[in-house]
Amino acid sequence: MSDDLTTEGCEGPDCEKALESLYLFLDAEIDSASCAEIQAHIDDCSECLTEYDLERLVKSLVSRSCSEVAPEPLRDKVLFSIRTVQVQISEYRQS
Ligand SMILES: [Zn+2]
Numbered sequence: 001m002s003d004d005l006t007t008e009g010c011e012g013p014d015c016e017k018a019l020e021s022l023y024l025f026l027d028a029e030i031d032s033a034s035c036a037e038i039q040a041h042i043d044d045c046s047e048c049l050t051e052y053d054l055e056r057l058v059k060s061l062v063s064r065s066c067s068e069v070a071p072e073p074l075r076d077k078v079l080f081s082i083r084t085v086q087v088q089i090s091e092y093r094q095s
Pocket of ligand 1: 041046
């Protein structure tokens with residue numbers, strides 16, 4: 001059985017799981033064992049590393065522009081524009 005239907009452009013069976021946990025990882029809402037597991041995967045996987053860096057960037061931007069917890073609409077807006085850039089980058093790399 002092929003795993004083609006899982007995360008596009010992301011190699012390895014751990015990517016989907018790693019990305020799901022990424023948000024918890026960044027919010028430090030995950031136990032340290034999973035933390036190490038995800039960190040190890042990120043070190044190994046450029047796709048997930050990119051995602052991780054983007055998420056971290058979003059968090060720093062959001063926390064800079066708002067001293068308290070960012071309102072969801074703002075976070076969504078920032079996430080959306082960064083994802084758009086990410087798509088453009090990957091299209092650029094493929095061409
Ligand atoms: Zn990955």
